[in-house]
Every structure is written in structure tokens, then in C-alpha cells.
Amino acid sequence: MPDSPLYSAAAVAVIALAVAAVVAVGLKVLRSFRELGTDAERATYNTLHAASKAGRHLRTGLNPAGAAKASRQLRGLLGCDALAILDVSGVLAWDGAAEELRPGLMELAADVLANGRTQVFNAADLLLHSPASGPAKSGPVAAAVVAPVRAGSRVVGAVAAFAPQAGAGLVRATTEVADWVATQVELAELDASRTLLMEAEVRALRAQISPHFIYNSLNAIASFINTDPARARELVVEFADFTRYSFRRHGDFTTLAEELRCIDRYLLLERARFGERVQVSLRIAPEVLSTVIPFLSLQPLVENAVRHGLEAKEGPGHITISANDSGAFAEVTIEDDGVGMDPVQLQSMLAGHVDGEHVGLRNVDARLRQVYGDEHGLVIETAPGEGTLITMRVPKSQPDHDA
Structure with a gap:
């Protein structure tokens, strides 16, 4: 049989450890309580x-x-x-x-x-x-x-x-x-007012598309009726598809793929008018095609490149449309080698201080800021005679927005 003093010492040691553990826990609880303040x-x-x-x-x-x-x-x-x-x-x-x-x-x-x-x-x-x-x-x-x-x-x-x-x-x-x-x-x-404002701005973009673009497109189609009836019929179908998409009445959002299809129809109609003066390159990462973006947020940027970048330029002009995977974001760029813009005037126009020809850019910039925050507005790099590069970044995950 072991000596009883040994057992007594062991019992005392166990009790001491238990008391120390209880005291430690108590001090921790008391410290946590004090951290809550008065x-x-x-x-x-x-x-x-x-x-x-x-x-x-x-x-x-x-x-x-x-x-x-x-x-x-x-x-x-x-x-x-x-x-x-x-x-x-x-x-x-x-x-x-x-x-x-x-x-x-x-x-x-x-x-x-x-x-x-x-x-x-x-x-x-x-x-x-x-x-x-x-x-x-x-x-x-x-x-x-x-x-x-x-x-x-x-x-x-x-x-x-x-x-x-x-x-x-x-x-x-x-x-x-x-x-x-x-x-x-x-x-x-x-x-609710911000939502109505976004809807009003989409209507403004549609109104901007209709008078200038529709008139020129119909003239281009008419020019092919006698010389190339098959081409005229093809253009009529593309024009109908473009206007159907642009004037649709449901949804404030679409996918990048749908917007690119709209741009393809738009550029086909513009090339019917400008011929080889408008050259286009596409660099699209397939993984971002399903990204949700505000409806009619890319087409006005491409139209700006054609109307204000290439139309006033002598000789052919080139537009590059890119869409890349950038981590949690999809990054879309529209670049042209046209006449460019005055950065100071552009900044003042985007801020709403002066009216200008680039109302499409201002509307898109305002809508992006309203939906995603000020850090997601358009980034525009330009100078007179140096062309224009427009960058748009949108989150790839948008559970609250349905295309």
C-alpha cells in the first residue's frame, strides 16, 4: 500500500490546480465583462x-x-x-x-x-x-x-x-x-427615387440612340436596296434586332454577352455606312460573358468611340473592345485611336457642370456610380489627337441584380 502522506500531497496538488483553473476562468470572465464598459x-x-x-x-x-x-x-x-x-x-x-x-x-x-x-x-x-x-x-x-x-x-x-x-x-x-x-x-x-432616376437615364439613352443613329442606319439600308438587295435585307434584320433590344421595356440589367451582341449589330450597321473606315477588334474572356451589367452601359461607349472618335478622323480608325477577368471583377475597356477629347472639358461634363456632346458617357458613369458606388465610375484616359481609352469595372457576383 502506498504511504498516506503521498496520497495527501497528491490530493492537495490536484485541489490547488483546480482552484487555480477556477481563478483563471473567473479572471477571464471578469476581464471580458469589464471590456464591455460601464x-x-x-x-x-x-x-x-x-x-x-x-x-x-x-x-x-x-x-x-x-x-x-x-x-x-x-x-x-x-x-x-x-x-x-x-x-x-x-x-x-x-x-x-x-x-x-x-x-x-x-x-x-x-x-x-x-x-x-x-x-x-x-x-x-x-x-x-x-x-x-x-x-x-x-x-x-x-x-x-x-x-x-x-x-x-x-x-x-x-x-x-x-x-x-x-x-x-x-x-x-x-x-x-x-x-x-x-x-x-x-x-x-x-x-426608390434613385431607382426611378436610373430608369429615366435609360430612357434618355434610348432617346439619344433614336434620332441620330436610326436616321443614318435607314439611309445606309436605303443605299443598298437597288445595288445589293440581299445586303439590304440583312441590314433590316440587324436593325430590327438592335432596336428591339435597345427599346425593351423589362429589366435594368443584362449580361455582358447580351450587350456585346447589341454592340455587334450596332457596328454592323455603322460599317454599312462607313465601310472600311471603322475597324474593330474583340478580345473577350469567355468566363466573364455571364457577368451582369447595367442595361445599355456598353453600347453608348462604343457609339461615343464611333461618333466622336472616328467620324471626325481622316482615314480609317480602329476600335478595340476587351473584357477580362480581374479577380472579383470583370474589366471592360473600349479603346479608339480617334481624335480624342479635352480632359478638362470631359471632367467638367461628367460632373454635370456643363453640357456637351458626350451625354452617353455621363449617363453611363452616373448609373455605374449609383449601382456600385463612386469607386466604380468610368475611368477615361484621353487627350486631343491621342484617342480615348474607357475602362469599366463591375463585380462578377451580383446576387441582388437579375439580368
């Missing part, structure tokens, strides 16, 4: 975190799905028993107790929606507007604060907080939450 800092973090989560659900505006998810976060911010979000037509979401008051909420909030002023309602007001007969079923809920949600000068909805009593703190907090919701609604309307 009670006030933790409360601020929780408030901002809840507001951030609610904001994501309201970025599409006031709608039932987003309001239902946001109301849970906003009720936690106010610490009330129930919270409702409504627009001018009805209650969008209700979170918490006292849901028997929901059917009468629009009537209760009618004056708030009409005059845009926060109102406080007591238990008698709630009972008056509750469809339930007899005493209210809402338990501790005996007061409500209804604050308007404004978008600009319009009242577009309201936030209603229900609690046992409505003190000055709840009134101020509900009003602030309603103002915060209003900010999210205005951001959603801004996003």
Missing part, C-alpha cells in the same frame, strides 16, 4: 444595436413584413408593454400585450395622422375605442402615446406605445422613435 456604455450599445436591427427591416419603407420585425426591437427600446406601427391606411404591426385594442387603434390615432401632433391617451380613451365590452382586458395597460411618422411635410404613419402610465419620459422617447422611423422611411423613398 453600465451606461452597455446600455448605449444595446440601444444602438436594437436600432440597427430595426433599421434593416424598415429600409424598404412602411410595410407589414418589415414593420412586424422592427416593432419587436422598438418595443424593447421603449420598454413598453405593447407597441404598434401604422400607416395612414391601417395597423401594420403589433407587438406585445393588449392586442384587443388593435381594432380601435386607427380611430384612436385619427387626429395624430391628421394634424401630425403627438397625443397621450388615458384608460378611458382606450376603453372608449376598444371593441371589447365591459372593463378593458388589457391588464396593466392603461395609457398610450401615439406619435406621428413624417416623411418631409407628409404624415405617413404613426408609432403607438402602450404602458401602465404615460410619463414625460415615455412621451419623449416615443416621439424620438417615431422620428427615427421617419428617417428610415425617407431613406427608403430615396432608394
